[in-house]
Amino acid sequence: MLSLVFTFELGLLLAPVLAGLAAQGSTCSANNTRLDPGTHKLHGDCGDKFFCSGTVNGTCQFKQCRRDDFPFGYDRGDPLPPLCPLGSFCPDEGSACMISQTVGQHCQLNRNEQCELRLPDSQELQDGYPDDVAICLQGVCMYANATAGLPCQMENTTYAELNEKGRQVDINVIRDNCRAGFYCHPEDRVCEHILDEGQSCVGDRNCKSSHCDVRGRCAQPLGTPLRVPGWQSCITILLIIAGTSFCSPAMATTCLCMVLVHKRHRLDRTRETREYFYEQVSLRQNIIALHSSTRQGG
Secondary structure: OHHHHHHHHHHHHHHHHHHHHHOOOOEEOHHHOEEOOOOOOEEOOOOOOEEEOOOOOEEEEEOOOEOOOOOOOOOOOOOOOOEOOOOEEOOOOOOOOEEOEOOOOEOOOOOHHHEOEOOOOOOOOOOOOOOOEEEEEOOEEEEOOEOEOOEOOEEEEEEEEEOOOOOEEEEEEEEEOEOOOEEEOOOOOEEEEOEOOOOEOOOHHHEOOOOEOOOOEEOOOOOOOOOOOHHHHHHHHHHHHHHHHHHHHHHHHHHHHHHHHHHHHHHHHHHHHHHHHHHHHHHHHHHHHHHHHHHHHO
């Protein structure tokens, strides 16, 4: 009983604190804003619909902008903050739209759209970024235009999630500032050409096919249809024809044996049924004869 009362009183004490996570005007501090080490999601003193207005004597206020069309934490029918116009971005905190950052300025993890987009007379590459598009790497906006032999920057981010068995699985996402067709070597930290099929590799990002197999070699992309050589198709067809020719007599013999066995079983069953009825008729006649002799003797 005492523990129940203590739990109830503790709940009353914690209620305002817990409510502050989702209530406007609750006291907070922006210094407590942090990234979750596993999911890298931004957490703080306020809930998903609010941001903290300051580092000292801050309060939880409704977010003034959003990044996604369908932001997390909002129910159906809830009013949504606006999206930011072109040339600006909404930070992870959702405090207000900000002007896009130029090269060399600070940006948040995996937020390429926070960096300024400039495309004067640039040509789109086959895969990857245009020559003069800035990306967010290691918290700084920089161009992804390094080519073979040039120094490069690399960012390795580990995300933790649970698989279908409830066990933690780590996913490594590696990004660099090399142009399309190149990758940043993890040891030399210079851009190198991506590898063709059959060459040695240490990861999927090293291969043009984005698939480094268990043998450490670049292989065909995952999901590539299996191509059967023509000679294998010819051998398969010949084996089917030969097998059909040799197996036809055997199959006919098997079917005949099954028919004969079934007929034999049916005859045996008929004989057993006939003997049973003969036995029942004989038993009935014996009972009638016994009854008649008893009446005559009486």
